[in-house]
Amino acid sequence: MRFITGIKLLVVAALGAALVAPAAAQTIKIGFHAPLTGFAASDGKSALNGAELAVAEINAAGGVNGRKLELVVLDDQAKADQAVPLANKYIGDGLKIVISGSYSGPTRAAAGVFQGAKIPYISSYAIHPDITRAGNYVFRTSFMGEVQGRAAAKFIGDILKKKNVTLITLNNDFGQSLSAGFKEAAGKYGIKVISEYTYAMGDRQFGSVVASVKRDNPDMLYVSGYFFNGGPLVAQLRAGGITTPILGTEGFDTHNFIKIAGPAAEGVMITTSLDRDSKSPAMRKFIDDYEKKFNTPADMVAASTNTAINVAAAALAKAGPDDANKIRDAIASTKDFQVSTGKISFNELGEVYKAAQVQVIKGGKFHHQATIDDRYCSRRRRSDEGLAGRGGGSPPFQGGVPAKRAGWLRFRSAQGTMRSAWAREHHPGRYAATPPRGGGEEREPPLLGEEGKKENLPSFSRRGPSAGRGVVDPSRIRIQSCTTPNSSSSA
Secondary structure (H helix, E strand, O other), X not given: OHHHHHHHHHHHHHHHHHHHHHHHHOOEEEEEEEOOOOXXXXXXXXXXXXXXXXXXXXXXXXXXXXXXXXXXXXXXXXXXXXXXXXXXXXXXXXXXXXXXXXXXXXXHHHHHHHHHHOOOEEEOOOOXXXXXXXXXXXXXXXXXXXXXXXXXXXXXXXXXXXXXXEEXXXXXXXXXXXXXXXXXXHHHHOOEEEEEEEEOOOOOOOHHHHHHHHHHOOOEEEEOOOHHHHHHHHHHHHHOOOOOOEEEXXXXXXXXXXXXXXXXXXXXXXXEOOOOOOOOHHHHHHHHHHHHHHOOOOOHHHHHHHHHHHHHHHHHHHHOOOOHHHHHHHHHOOOOEEEOOEEEEEOOOOOEEOOEEEEEEEOOEEEEEEEEOOHHHHOOOHHHOOOOOOOOOOOOOOOOOOHHHHOOOEEEOOOOEEEOHHHHHHOHHHOEEXXXXXXXXXXXXXXXXXXXXXXXXXXXXXXXXXXXXXXXXXXXXXXXXXXXXXXXXXX
């Protein structure tokens, strides 16, 4: 009888262990979206590689408090109209933290959704200032565009001592933010902007720009773009006989730019987050491990998503995986954290403070040229704190916007009205996201979309879904930029 009882006890214990084991081994899920298909798929691949490398190394070291991390990956195609349903899926699935490995369009579209649900959201490398304006659950581990633009101005005017500069600007969120920061800081460093020429995302022939730059005869060119349009642009500038030094942007920070530009890439400088010649153990380890695992050189995109995953993992280790509010607080408290893009800390607006890197292409590879570590370049106006929903006082805005206008601040356009993110957050039942106008593929010519197509941004109406109502043309919305005190920036 005692023997039978002993067997029963063993069976009960075994069943109990079987029930407990899956719970103990349950993974911690982190949402991750990136452009895995479409025009930006190359950057999407780098983004996913960087994130997966971080997860693999964290899990190999024992995970987070004994539990392994799991990426829940979705493809946003670098389109804003894909971001809202994607964000709602993550929220519906109960995820407590999500990371964007994508461009500004989808990232800022999703930011307001995550803020409304109070789910921590980290932008890895998207630069538009509106992203963190969504509220205090949204963070960015890379620089804003204006910050990079100011760093470029300091490098050109204060370090290289070049004074007459021509800008060649990609006409989207990315390019315009960089241009705004550069022009704001130009006077401080004695720079005269001779001319600024813009081009669309899909442009590949730049004959008129080359001819105009020849007439300008500047001391320096500041060029924004991505590898797939910046490569042909730089190649055509050099083929046209222009030998003027070129400073590009983080969009050139990939070996694909060197492949496309060919010999013309030699000597081109860029502002970025990744220093290939760094002696920082964390940065050096990332660069070496990435090349070993993927058999290709590391780039800024991969380094940025790797950083975001490590920030998220550190917050989860500190706060646990179940309480989004505690995870948010843990992210906000990040200070002097050594990661693949350097040592980072967050300010009260969810923006990162870290030094900017300048790289130069020599012998077909990126190498260190300079480090820009300047509080002026990295600052963001405190008066915008309320606009981001992070300050005290009357919600949602404190400082810069009168309290009597705070509740229903509107940005008007020719096609409709976009109400404040605060109104959507605090009155979710009254505002419902509508599908893209036409409900299908984008067919219109370029405006400000990351991929050079007109973005069908989510719109909001009291009556719920209504295709074609309240769609906002982003080129017509003007709001005061939080980093350019005397100018405005397209949303």
